[in-house]
Amino acid sequence: MSRPARTLYRKPVILLCYVRNHLTFTSLPQEHQPRAKGRRADALMDEDAGWNVFDAERDGEQFDREERAALRRVAGLSTELQDVTEVEYRQLRLERVVLVGVWTSGTAADAENSLSELAALAETAGALVLDGVIQRRDKPDPATYIGSGKAQELRDIVLETGADTVVCDGELSPGQLIHLEDVVKIKVVDRTALILDIFAQHAKSREGKAQVSLAQMQYMLPRLRGWGQSLSRQMGGGGSGSAGGGMATRGPGETKIETDRRRIREKMAKLRREIAEMKTGREVKRGERRRNRVPSVAIAGYTNAGKSSLLNRLTGAGVLVENALFATLDPTVRRAETPSGRVYTLADTVGFVRHLPHHLVEAFRSTMEEVGDADLLLHLVDGSHPQPEAQLAAVREVIREVGAQKVPEIVVINKADIADPLTLQRLLRAEPRAMVVSAHTGQGVEDLLELIDAELPRPEVELKTLLPYTEGALVARVHREGEVLGEEHTAEGTLLTARVHQELAADLRRVSLTPA
Incomplete structure (x- = not known):
């Protein structure tokens, strides 16, 4: 019928x-x-x-x-x-x-x-x-x-x-x-x-566009559809003895939709190779920072929680700030200083969201490694949101997926200027390592900087050394890589009291005018 x-x-x-x-x-x-x-x-x-x-x-x-x-x-x-x-x-x-x-x-x-x-x-x-x-x-x-x-x-x-x-x-x-x-x-x-x-x-950067394209293809692959002649075979596919065979009719026998799927898989493989090459370049930069013993801090949080605003407030970076979801996709790393003068890097990462597509987590895994390699994680949450606890849970789920759950975490409750005081109190009771700030007005930012200074890993060797004035480059290196506790200029040279790592301590002892 x-x-x-x-x-x-x-x-x-x-x-x-x-x-x-x-x-x-x-x-x-x-x-x-x-x-x-x-x-x-x-x-x-x-x-x-x-x-x-x-x-x-x-x-x-x-x-x-x-x-x-x-x-x-x-x-x-x-x-x-x-x-x-x-x-x-x-x-x-x-x-x-x-x-x-x-x-x-x-x-x-x-x-x-x-x-x-x-x-x-x-x-x-x-x-x-x-x-x-x-x-x-x-x-x-x-x-x-x-x-x-x-x-x-x-x-x-x-x-x-x-x-x-x-x-x-x-x-x-x-x-x-x-x-x-x-x-x-x-x-x-x-x-x-x-x-x-x-x-x-x-997505603006080359890597961001490649990651998004890969995620889109992973999503699209099982959802391809063919209609009418799109499902017919190419070039027949029959042998020379078949009834419908003949010259110029033998071929791979793929349907149109099968051809589309094969091309998408080939494009996905090419994108994965390109992303892996870009990942190598970012690892080189991270390795350089590790060699220079520069501590790193990563800002992670729900989308539109104010991560870029906080980055600008802490470093004056001038990163794009927009009241929109996922305004930041490309990770931004900026140099910053603690109140005591210690240098560290501050990284702004892509925002998370509930039910973040698995394709995106996989595609942006290399970008999210900035969180896993950090010495300290600033977990930003929007205090004015109706369900800030749900935001915290969603972000922590993604952090676990990228293997960054062991990074020390400070919960930063943002937008204190417009948040409900009862909500802020509830979050402070639930999160023992939390503090309230407003990236817009600057409220609580000074306290946050002091907490970052206290939480960052400190160099393991403390020494007092007198360096000749000809070793100005070494003094600058102590300021850059170590923590200067005291500095005095004398007739013989610069008297430094500082905490430094083992390699720098050996270099200081080698040129010191007095025993360390």
């Missing part, structure tokens, strides 16, 4: 804009949308109403029937502008999205905070959030993520809002993406694809 023909679905006319070095599909200006939405509604009305691919949802015992039967609207997510002067511009450059989340555990506030974070990610990627819904389930539906019935309700919300993209708060399997798109009739992306898109926009 032949299947009934499906009504051809015509998508609304779209404009193609070039924004932020990437192509973005956007909807028409406001005055053209009702007609486009009407065509889409007519086409959807002709859709086969009897389509039923998925099994009915299991009647779970964990949730009440009313809770399971409803999509929960999340208020306060819409970023649609009311100012007429800005509406026209943003409608030409932004995708219009509806957010969807599945609430499987925790409280309702936890689920809404997760969707709020997804809204911030979507805005960072250049989208206009129109609406957001949450469904309570014991686990995501294996076919459509939210179940076939709720997918139909989601289609109604899409038609009502005029959205052109659905963003799901989780990583969807290839089958879930395909089936959900079949129902809602617009593009569907998951949280992983959204984060990868943000990384692709913000």
